Amino acid sequence: MTDTNSTAPAIAVEDLWQVFGENAAPALRDARGAGDDKAIAKELKDKTLIPAVRAANFEVKSGELFVIMGLSGSGKSTLIRCISRLIEPTAGSVRIDGEDILQASDKRLIELRRHKLGMVFQHFGLFPHMTVADNVAFPLKMQGAGKAERRARALEVLELVGLKGREDTYPRNLSGGQRQRVGIARSLAVNPDIWFLDEPFSALDPLIRRQLQDEFLNIQATLKKSIVFITHDIQEALKLADRIAIMRDGEIVQIGTPEEIVLHPVDDYVAEFSKDVPKGRHACVESILMDGIPDNMPDDPGIRVGMTLDTALTKCMELYEPVPVRDADGKLVGAVNPHELANALQAEEI
């Protein structure tokens, strides 16, 4: 319980259930006898209850960026609200740094939220009646910090998210991207260890989204928070995640690194997601190494462990001479360099 050494997971979720409907808890207890999780869920549904999260099990390591990916209605938003205890889970346990927060008293919960947890919302959740600085400083105000201290810290975080100079405007005067920067700044104001992000970039234009994703990665590189990040966008998940959990109908169907998800989907559902993903960009060479080493190999093209498939392919192609290109009648019209071909396939490094 109180094992809080550095190797302990930042968040440990065990057999977490969230069932909506009347008398959900006793119904779930009764249904436990039905057998495996699918059978339990079916029995609950028969009673017109909604099992929104089913037997969720996972751990988030300290400093890890853990992404939960799923389509709308898959229960991912419910799951993050269970972990942050914005809603009361029906059964199971959620340990944050070893402490079971489902057992925490209201007072302890407020304490945790004031110091340890931060959250970013899909539609920003900014307080419309407060300035940007007041929004960001609100968690500090809850802590009881003094006015000057609040202001100073708010400005500091606002600078971190690139909103210097906008501190006295109101949220209504900001663009969507700017608003989410405020949301991010607010969630970071108390310097929390655990960072929840609920589809933070989904409401933004693609360009702004990409920009914020990059900045988010930069911030995380310096701050090293333990993060639970929700998204419905597989590209975003693959780009950001250390590990990804894929949800369907309230169930976590696979947990793995982006590479595992892309190369070894556990079922058709997951495979469907990664179908359009350029595998070469996310998978590395070691994932497709042969068994054993052949005797005769040509010149060394310089392929290294950790290289993506795309890069490795380009390297190989560099070994070849230019080849001829002909028109429909077989007449020679020019030549092309194989490594140029490989380069053209490779998307820009992000």
Added chain:
Amino acid sequence: MSAAETVSTGAERKLALTRGSQAALFVLAIALVCRLLGAQFEWLVKWPAALTVPMTDWMTWLVGGFLDVFKPIARTFTFLVSYPMEGVGWLLNALPWPMTVAIVTALGWIIGGLRMAALGFVGLMFVVFSGYWTEGMNTLALVAVSVPLALLLGTAIGIAAFEFPRVKGAVNALLDVMQTVPTFAYLTPLLVLFGFGPVVGLIASAIYAAPPMARNVLLGLERVDTEIREAAVMSGGTRRQQLFLVELPAATQQIMIGVNQCLMAALSMVIIAAVIGGFQDIGWEVLLTMRKALFGQAFLAGSVVVVFAIIIDRMSAALAEPRPQQDRKVAVGMLGVGVLVTLWSMFAGWSPSGFAALDGVAAWVDTGVGTFTGNHGATLDTFKNTSMFYGLLPLRIGLAEAVLPFTWGFLWTAKHTAMLYGVAAVISLVLVLKARVTAGLVVMILAYVAEIGIAHLAWPVVVFGAGAIGWVAGGWKLARLAVILLGLILISGLWERALLSLYLSGAAVFACAIVGGALGLWSAMSSTAWAFIRPICDLLQTIPLFVFLIPVLMFFQIGEFSAFLAICMYAVVPMIRYTRHGLTSTPDDILEAATASGAGKWQTMFEVRAPFAAPTILLGLNQTILYAFAMLVIAALIGTTGLGQSIYLALGQADVGLGITAGAAMAILALVADRLVQGFAEERRQALGL
């Protein structure tokens, strides 16, 4: 589905009765039995007196005892509240009028810039010149004390309903009742509790004005974005911090709408409360001049009320909207001008109470109206008599009694009854053959109503008719509710009066539905028409109920027809607004689809817009019904029969039992009508998938 199957289900549909036609058949059967056997068995038509329960007496005993217990507390409260009231009254009267005008103008400037400042200035100057300054300030003093009370009470109730889901249901039911119980009915028990005098008006207005505030606070809190709420939680706020630092401020806009409604309700009630003994306030002036038939003065005093209402309404409504910051220096300048004028008027010895600069206008209105009625008296009388003899009277006592040689030129005989039913039967048969069974049956029922009249309807037809409508609109639960509630009125001995009220409000609602619906349609089709109708609607909705009586009295004297017109004037507004709103708020993509299908303007209107607008229009009708009931009681002042009159009489005699039972009966009528129409609206909404 194959063609054969389609045909067979089509045939089945013809045979199987819909819910509506089953209900209509049921009612028709009851009507038939009552009509045919009513002569032999009188209890079928009239509820036997032996079976009535002296509910009025019980209520007197019950509430009387209750009131006696609380009287000392209430009187202490009266005593306590009289201080701030007198204080504010003194302050407003002691404040030199140029200062008051300057303050209101400056306030208008800060709230809404030049427009509001001009409104405040012109409005208050009108009050100054009207000679009703003192009376006006006394009324404002009442509002100024009752509104904070109402705001506090309303906010507390709203928060409690939001915080404790268990309280919410009870609070919503209570608020429903408070809004349907007619204003006068409030006054009787309060009169007994708090004694005569202005304080009763104050407390009545605080109680009357609290529900809209409570509703809007609750609504505002419920509408706060979930993520904003969650953000406050995740910031580590305690529940109290979340509520007061985040949720309430985030709900400001909705709450300000509540403040606006609260102010208007308070003003309206303060003016109505003059009926129980004014004290030199503006409501009392209106009443007094009206009673003395000094219409010019009544018109002037009524205008002062309207001016107050408009200023208070527009300024508080502007508070609910985001607005640019105004230059404070201008406001200070206005106050400075106020000080200068004050000093000057002190030297010059001006006093607003001496002003009666507009008495000329009053006299002019008097002579004008006099000349007009003198010249067009015949026309007005014809209009009034035609409407009475050929419209209202037959509706009330039926063609069988209303058709007399004196008015219609012939006497109604059994032959005419047979003709009426014969014609109805033919129409009905045609409709049934066209597979419109429900419409056919309803025609027969209407024929019965036309012959007998609403006031003489057999009780089973009304009670079970309402039940049947309830069953169609919302199933057994609603049907049971309607039957039980109406049954209560039936056994209370107030049934005949209730039918009279039903008749008058029914007639008014019917007229409003037709006129309002047409005006709404016109406003929806033409923006020019709306530009013309809209300010009139705004004005009619701002005017306190009481004032509607003045113009109808001027032209049609005391009587049922005047009451009918006053009710129509007040109740027509929601019908116009909702009809227009419903017809114009069709989603664009649906309209584009209609246009792309080649629909013309009128085709789009009737094939696409109208069905889509049906739930909204029904809600408008619902509002119209509630408005009509509210006005019905006020109209008792100028001569109506029925429950309104009972409530008004009870007030005069401080008869708590009668006041409360009649008020409750009125509220029941309104509540049943409300639920029935809401039921249909809900059914339509679901059918449209909204």
